[in-house]
Amino acid sequence: MSFFRRRYGAHPLHLLVTVACLLVAAYAAQRIYVSTEDWWKIGLWFIGCVIGHDLVLWPLYALADSAVLRAARGRAALAQPPGWINYLRFPVLGSALLFVVWFPLIARRSRGIFEGTVGEGVNGYLGHWLIITAALFLISAVAYAVRIRRASMPRTTDPTPSTDQ
Amino acid sequence: MMQFPKDLRRRVETFAAGPDGGRPPLPIDPRFWRSPLRSRRFTSILGLTLLVMLTLVIVCGLLSYASYNPRLAGNDPTGRHGLLGFYFFTWPTHPVWLYRLTQSTHVLLGLASIPFVLAKLWSVIPKLFELPPVRSPAQAIERISLLALVGGVTFEFVTGVMNIQLYYAFPFSFYTAHLYGAWIFLAGFVVHVAVKLPVAIRAVRRRGLDPDPEGDQAAAVHDPDGPDDLRAVEPAPATITRRGALIAVGGGSALLVGATLGQSFDGPLRRTALLAPHGQAYGNGPNDFPVNKTAAYRGITADATGAKWRLELRGTQRLSLDRAALLARPQSTHRLPIACVEGWSTEQEWTGIPLADLASMAGVTGKATVLVESLQKNGSFGKVRLAANQVADRRTLLALKVNGADLEPDHGFPARIIVPAGPGVHNTKWVTALTFVPEQA
Numbered sequence: 001m002s003f004f005r006r007r008y009g010a011h012p013l014h015l016l017v018t019v020a021c022l023l024v025a026a027y028a029a030q031r032i033y034v035s036t037e038d039w040w041k042i043g044l045w046f047i048g049c050v051i052g053h054d055l056v057l058w059p060l061y062a063l064a065d066s067a068v069l070r071a072a073r074g075r076a077a078l079a080q081p082p083g084w085i086n087y088l089r090f091p092v093l094g095s096a097l098l099f100v101v102w103f104p105l106i107a108r109r110s111r112g113i114f115e116g117t118v119g120e121g122v123n124g125y126l127g128h129w130l131i132i133t134a135a136l137f138l139i140s141a142v143a144y145a146v147r148i149r150r151a152s153m154p155r156t157t158d159p160t161p162s163t164d165q
Numbered sequence: 166m167m168q169f170p171k172d173l174r175r176r177v178e179t180f181a182a183g184p185d186g187g188r189p190p191l192p193i194d195p196r197f198w199r200s201p202l203r204s205r206r207f208t209s210i211l212g213l214t215l216l217v218m219l220t221l222v223i224v225c226g227l228l229s230y231a232s233y234n235p236r237l238a239g240n241d242p243t244g245r246h247g248l249l250g251f252y253f254f255t256w257p258t259h260p261v262w263l264y265r266l267t268q269s270t271h272v273l274l275g276l277a278s279i280p281f282v283l284a285k286l287w288s289v290i291p292k293l294f295e296l297p298p299v300r301s302p303a304q305a306i307e308r309i310s311l312l313a314l315v316g317g318v319t320f321e322f323v324t325g326v327m328n329i330q331l332y333y334a335f336p337f338s339f340y341t342a343h344l345y346g347a348w349i350f351l352a353g354f355v356v357h358v359a360v361k362l363p364v365a366i367r368a369v370r371r372r373g374l375d376p377d378p379e380g381d382q383a384a385a386v387h388d389p390d391g392p393d394d395l396r397a398v399e400p401a402p403a404t405i406t407r408r409g410a411l412i413a414v415g416g417g418s419a420l421l422v423g424a425t426l427g428q429s430f431d432g433p434l435r436r437t438a439l440l441a442p443h444g445q446a447y448g449n450g451p452n453d454f455p456v457n458k459t460a461a462y463r464g465i466t467a468d469a470t471g472a473k474w475r476l477e478l479r480g481t482q483r484l485s486l487d488r489a490a491l492l493a494r495p496q497s498t499h500r501l502p503i504a505c506v507e508g509w510s511t512e513q514e515w516t517g518i519p520l521a522d523l524a525s526m527a528g529v530t531g532k533a534t535v536l537v538e539s540l541q542k543n544g545s546f547g548k549v550r551l552a553a554n555q556v557a558d559r560r561t562l563l564a565l566k567v568n569g570a571d572l573e574p575d576h577g578f579p580a581r582i583i584v585p586a587g588p589g590v591h592n593t594k595w596v597t598a599l600t601f602v603p604e605q606a
Contacts, residue, residue, distance in 0.1 A: 009301025017359045018306050021352040025313045028249065028348035035244020035345075038337035045335060046346065049319035050312055058290055086405050090413060097280060097417050098424065102440040104332035113331050116462030118442055118455070119575055128439040132424065 087144040091136035098129060192294040201400035203288055207407050208395060209365035211285040211414070216358060218278045219318075223354070225271035226347055229506060232256045232264050232588045237534065237550040242340040249348060258558040261585035265504035268588070269429040272508025273422050275325055280417035282318055284410070291395060310356040317350025329507045330442055340545075428509035443509040451568030452576055454511045457589065460574040464542030465595050467574075474579050476563075477598035480527025488579045491565060494518055499560045505589035515583045517564035520556045520599070529601040532557065536602065537582055540595040549591050551584060553604050560585045563596065 004012055033039045104110050105125040114122040190197040231253050235241035257263065299305045324335060324343045335342065405413075427438030431454070438444025447453035460470075476491060478484040496516050504510035524533055532553040539547045555561050564583045565572065572578040577594030584591050 007302070009303030014303055014360065015306070018310055018356050021356045022306075022310060022313070025349045025352035027247070028345040028352070031243075031245065031247055031249060031348075032341060032345045034247075035341050036338055041336045042342045042346070045323075045337075045342075046316050046320050046349075049323060050316035053286060053315070053319050054290060054293055058287065083404070086409060089405075090416065093413060094417060094420050098420065098440060101276065101279065101326055101421060102330065104327065104334075105330045105440060105442065109334070110330060110332040113333060114442065117331050117458055118445075119459045120445055125440055132439060 084144060087140045087147075091133070091140045094136045095129075095133040098132060102129065192291075193296050195291065195295075195398040197294075198291040198397050199399060199401040201397055201403045202405070202407055202410050203291070203395045203397055204407070205364070205368045205395050206371070207410075208285060208288045209368040210411065211281055211288060212361065212365050213369065215278060215281050215285060216362070218274050218281065219354065222271055222275045222278060223347065223351060225267045225274070227252065228267045229264075229271060229588065230344055232267070232586075233591070234550070234552050237552060239536075239548055240550050242545055243338075243344045244341050246344075249345075255552050255554055256587065258555055258561065258585045258587075261501055261560070262504075263586040264588050265429070265502045265510040268504050268506060269508050269510060272325075272329060273426060273429070275322070276421040276425055277418040279322060279326075279421060280414045282322065284414045286315070289395065307356065307360060310353050313349050313353030314357050315353075317346060317353050320346045321350050331507075425508075431511055438509075441509070442507070443505075443511075451570035452573040454513055454576075455509065456575045457505055457507075458541075458544065458594075460578075460595070463540075463544060463595070465540055465574065469540050470574065470579050470595065474597075476580060476596065478523055478527040478601075479598065480524065480529035480533075480601040482528040484526060488565070491518060491563070491580065494522070496565070497559065497562060499562065499583075499585075501560065501583050501585050503583070503589050503592050510589075514568050515562055515564040516566040516569070517562035517580070517583070519559045520551070520561045520563060520582075521559055523563060523599060524556060524601045527599070527601050529603055532604040533601045534604060536598075536600040537593045537596060538598040538600075539593050540597045546590040546593065549582075549593050551582075551587075551591065555584055555587065556601070558585060563599070 008015060029043075032042055036042070099106060102125065105114075105122065106129050107126075108114075108122045111122050114120075192198075230243070233240050233242065234253075234256055235243070235246060235250060236253055299308070321343065324339060324346065327334060328339050328343070333339070423437070424439050425441045425444075427435045428441045428443045435444055436446050443455040445455075447455070472487075475485045475487055478486065495518075497519055498514060498516045500512060500514045502510050502512040520535060524530070524535070533556055534553055535551050535556050537549045537551060541547045551561070562583050564577075564581050565579070567576060572581060577592075577596075580596045581594040582592050582596060
């Protein structure tokens with residue numbers, strides 16, 4: 001057993017489970033191949049997905065984050081209450097998340113199909129998204145104001161250092 | 166402007182100087198990854214949450230496929246399922262809200278998973294660039310399975326999210342791609358869970374679920390993570406606690422679900438689905454509820470559905486009935502939901518003739534399936550087979566009216582099928598023929 005472990009790097013069950021699952025994946029891929037002429041297009045999109053997130057999206061959000069930090073160095077850090085960086089991040093991320101998920105409707109990409117399917121216009125989503133974004137920023141601003149107010153009030157008891165942002 | 170060549174030269178020199186000569190580290194260098202949030206426990210909390218959510222999403226997705234009764238000829242929208250149909254069972258007709266439940270769970274939990282998937286991928290990305298790329302055969306084969314996992318989850322979410330907003334920009338059949346893509350993802354998912362679940366449970370159990378950064382550092386002295394350690398080698402100062410980060414992820418989920426949930430309910434709650442296709446306000450009239458595919462889109466003409474329309478009943482006898490003749494027969498009324506594969510649903514009151522009665526009229530008694538044919542000129546579900554239990558259920562109707570009024574053209578005038586607990590596409594609109602086929606004993 002330990003001979004196997006040394007050569008392979010893990011318990012034999014690891015090999016068994018992994019090979020079995022990869023066989024299932026291969027069978028599913030073969031099902032795609034026999035079911036449609038567009039199998040290679042599906043394959044291309046799949047590979048695009050493998051590459052897409054890690055090498056495209058991730059650098060984008062890492063860059064965005066470091067850009068904000070550089071701009072606000074010293075004054076936004078956690079240790080100095082009440083830091084504002086997270087009150088900016090939350091609404092921005094929430095709004096961006098909604099946009100990324102719903103952008104075809106917001107940007108009316110599916111206009112033709114939409115009208116034939118739903119029977120209504122595909123307008124209005126941009127407006128809804130903007131309203132939601134505004135609401136998120138408003139809530140965040142109010143929360144920040146409350147936080148500042150609480151931080152500036154004189155403490156009457158021994159303060160325990162706050163551990164949340 | 167004259168600065169440019171000097172600036173460029175300085176950058177090249179810095180780059181050539183290497184990591185200790187002032188060049189910023191490359192992703193393959195552990196010092197590149199500076200977020201202090203990363204740790205095995207942080208990833209484990211995300212992973213365990215995803216384990217629960219994605220398992221439910223997968224189960225509901227596979228149930229959705231089963232609900233189409235793909236073993237009946239012509240019902241399988243994906244092509245040839247082969248051995249992947251092993252779990253099929255005849256979809257029941259009760260409770261009537263069954264498909265509504267499974268499919269809205271699939272879509273809503275799927276949306277809720279998105280922030281967790283993004284956060285998890287972010288938290289483990291240092292491992293993508295780790296050197297050496299292959300430590301052992303076990304690790305090599307595991308990395309191959311990650312192709313199925315990461316590629317699969319991204320592919321499924323991209324195709325799914327595009328489909329629910331009718332954005333068919335992918336050049337292939339949604340059903341084929343999304344179903345078999347799901348099996349590929351499931352393969353990677355099972356490997357990942359099998360290998361990492363013990364690790365995750367250990368990491369979380371060490372200190373309960375409290376994701377406290379200081380505690381993590383203290384624990385490192387007693388229990389270093391070894392090659393699975395995700396902690397930054399040179400962490401930057403923290404700008405948010407791990408708890409705060411998890412709250413952000415959970416908040417993102419809540420936001421996505423909150424903006425879509427309304428699609429599954431009628432009444433004022435529907436309007437809260439601000440970003441989803443079927444969250445519009447409709448009027449109060451009997452035909453004011455969501456449509457999927459208008460009559461015009463399907464090439465239905467007023468001529469074809471007007472006075473010349475006949476319902477062809479075929480069994481051991483053949484009958485041809487016009488709408489007046491159908492209306493003259495005893496009608497049944499039932500409140501039944503229509504639930505679409507895109508996750509939205511609506512419940513209305515339908516009036517019509519039970520399919521079982523139509524079967525008797527066609528001379529077919531006993532168990533029988535039915536082939537339903539529509540006037541529609543395009544689309545994959547112009548011909549649908551209903552199973553014997555669906556035909557026999559007295560709530561399965563050939564509906565002629567909704568909420569007391571005639572069906573409007575977009576809702577299937579002159580007649581549509583309504584099947585309790587069935588997927589939306591089995592509620593065929595603009596029905597033109599019903600062929601009852603007795604089941605072999």
